[in-house]
Amino acid sequence: MSRTQALSSFIESAPPGELHDVTKAIKNILGEDSVQSELEPAFQKHNEEQFSLVKLPGSNENVIVSPYNSLGDGRYYDTENQSSFAYDHASLAATASDVRSHVVESNHEDLVKSLLKTLRSHGTEHYPKYHIGVYPTNDDSQIALVTVASKYSPANYWNGRWRSSYLYTPASSTLTGTIAVDVHYYEDGNVRLLTNKAVTSTINGSSAGDVVKAIAQAERAYQENLNKAFGGLAEGAFKSLRRQLPITRQKIEWEKISGYRLGQDIGGGRR
Amino acid sequence: MAEPIDSALDLLRRLNPKDVKQNVDNIIELNPSLEEELLESVDIPLSVKKCSSTKRDFLCCDYNRDGDSWRSPWSNNFEPPIDEGITPSERIRKMEIKANEAFDVYRELYFEGGISSVYLWDMDDGFAGCVLLKKSVKGGSWDSIHVFDAQDRARTAHYKLTSTVILSLGTESEALGGLDLSGNMVRQIEQDMAVEDDGSHVANIGKMVEDMELKMRNLLQEVYFGKAKDVVGDLRTIPPLSQTNRDRQTQREMISSMSR
Numbered sequence: 001m002s003r004t005q006a007l008s009s010f011i012e013s014a015p016p017g018e019l020h021d022v023t024k025a026i027k028n029i030l031g032e033d034s035v036q037s038e039l040e041p042a043f044q045k046h047n048e049e050q051f052s053l054v055k056l057p058g059s060n061e062n063v064i065v066s067p068y069n070s071l072g073d074g075r076y077y078d079t080e081n082q083s084s085f086a087y088d089h090a091s092l093a094a095t096a097s098d099v100r101s102h103v104v105e106s107n108h109e110d111l112v113k114s115l116l117k118t119l120r121s122h123g124t125e126h127y128p129k130y131h132i133g134v135y136p137t138n139d140d141s142q143i144a145l146v147t148v149a150s151k152y153s154p155a156n157y158w159n160g161r162w163r164s165s166y167l168y169t170p171a172s173s174t175l176t177g178t179i180a181v182d183v184h185y186y187e188d189g190n191v192r193l194l195t196n197k198a199v200t201s202t203i204n205g206s207s208a209g210d211v212v213k214a215i216a217q218a219e220r221a222y223q224e225n226l227n228k229a230f231g232g233l234a235e236g237a238f239k240s241l242r243r244q245l246p247i248t249r250q251k252i253e254w255e256k257i258s259g260y261r262l263g264q265d266i267g268g269g270r271r
Numbered sequence: 272m273a274e275p276i277d278s279a280l281d282l283l284r285r286l287n288p289k290d291v292k293q294n295v296d297n298i299i300e301l302n303p304s305l306e307e308e309l310l311e312s313v314d315i316p317l318s319v320k321k322c323s324s325t326k327r328d329f330l331c332c333d334y335n336r337d338g339d340s341w342r343s344p345w346s347n348n349f350e351p352p353i354d355e356g357i358t359p360s361e362r363i364r365k366m367e368i369k370a371n372e373a374f375d376v377y378r379e380l381y382f383e384g385g386i387s388s389v390y391l392w393d394m395d396d397g398f399a400g401c402v403l404l405k406k407s408v409k410g411g412s413w414d415s416i417h418v419f420d421a422q423d424r425a426r427t428a429h430y431k432l433t434s435t436v437i438l439s440l441g442t443e444s445e446a447l448g449g450l451d452l453s454g455n456m457v458r459q460i461e462q463d464m465a466v467e468d469d470g471s472h473v474a475n476i477g478k479m480v481e482d483m484e485l486k487m488r489n490l491l492q493e494v495y496f497g498k499a500k501d502v503v504g505d506l507r508t509i510p511p512l513s514q515t516n517r518d519r520q521t522q523r524e525m526i527s528s529m530s531r
Contacts, residue, residue: 001297001300003300003301006297006300006301007301009290009293009294009297010282010286010294010297013286013287013290013294014285014286015285015286018285021281021285022282022285022286024278025278025279025281025282025285026278026282028273028275028278029275029278029279029282029298029301029302029305030301030302031275031302124512124513125511125512125513126507126508126509126511126512127506127507127508128505128506128508128512149506149507150506151502151505151506158498158502160502160503160505160506161506162503162506162507179448181503181506183499183502183503184285185454185494185498185499185502186284186285188456188457188458189284189454189455189456189457189494190283190284190285190286190288190454190455191288191452191453191454191455191456191494191495191499192287192288192289192451192452192453192454193450193451193452193499193502193503194287194450194451195447195448195449195450195451196448196449197447197448197449198448219507220509221446222447222448223503223507223509224509225446225447226447226450226503227500227503229442229447229450230495230496230499230500231496232442233410233411233440233442233452233495233496234492234495234496236410237408237409237410237411237440237442238411238438238440238491238492238495238496240408240411241382241406241408241411241412241413241438242381242382242406242413242484242488243380243381243382243383244485244488244489245485246380246381247380248380251481252376252377252380252477252481254373254473254474254475254477254478254481255474257372257373257376257377257473257474257477258372258373260376260380
């Protein structure tokens, strides 16, 4: 693996909210400060995949950076603010620059507006802290709907992120997308939850409400299944890996340990 | 500025624990001076070898390694064989045999399968060692790495134990998609215990490891199935937040009307 590949794999694997820490560690391992520009493509990939937030200058508003609102050459657009902006990935700064007016031309202009509103209401009902984006695709045949909800608690050694992104095709009334959850817990250890669920749905109707209803149903079903999966793993694989106590429900009498073998009473066969 | 080794350990605490071996290799490639310290202080999932004289599986780590060979706890021979590989003194090897027998029983009682290996080595003021346990099932694997040293004192010994458990769980289905829940947790403890003879050492280490694994199993259960699930619930809530807020408001009003 080349040096850049190795470094890029570190950036790609950075947990939610820990990109700065990962970059700082890399610099210190290498003893080089100049590595940031070398890593620009990796930062860009990370930011777009993770739906990173950047602040528009002169406002307190955070907007999403994603593959769906990229204009190329480090510029992105925001539908709601009708503006485009530059973002320097290598700077690792949280602020955009060079804001210009940007009106999205789309045959689905009205639908995009109502989707923004409806997806926002859904977000407000289910995500304590979230950001959304709705963007028509380049050929205007689909509309991308993006939600990102992150919560960082580094003082308690955990960070988490929920991401969902969908492509709605008005012509066929279909919705496809992915829900992904990333949780990092790192007090006296390093534990990571990474999930990925593909969503496919046919929409009954063509209004923004119909589309967001399908999203709401998919996300609710997913969260319920995810909660069940925790229970399933705890009762299944975890229990079968190691018992809490031996079948006798008593701790071992270590002074008599040689007798256990003679008694052949410990169950299970030799491999 | 932090030492490069501290930054390397910090980085490994953040990156996906599932890729720890690849990440360690990459860091060493980027800064070869960190190799020795990293291999000593980072625990990676244990690999398995077969002892050619006893046909039994044993576990490999840095502590039973000599070059590219690993010593079998069952035969005391290196696989693949080497000339003059480092083996423990006669007294310590005797204790090692007893400890392997004891932890083989422990393994069967708690893991009902899997592989165990204990390695001991001589120290100036006592001895040190490691107890390794590994089990894999469909959908998961457990690796325990307990490293300890024992300092002999009059009628007692002072034990220092550092334990790491690497637990990987994963599941995949149509309804759920892919889920991976993997990681490691580390705990340390120091303890003085009474010693009559070398047999006491095996029993003392056994008790310490048993207590530690019980504690760590509870901790892993809490973090993997409690904390991780709670964080998901912090990110997204199934009941609508407006409903939750209304319920809270109603509750507050009830409480205040009752106290009036």
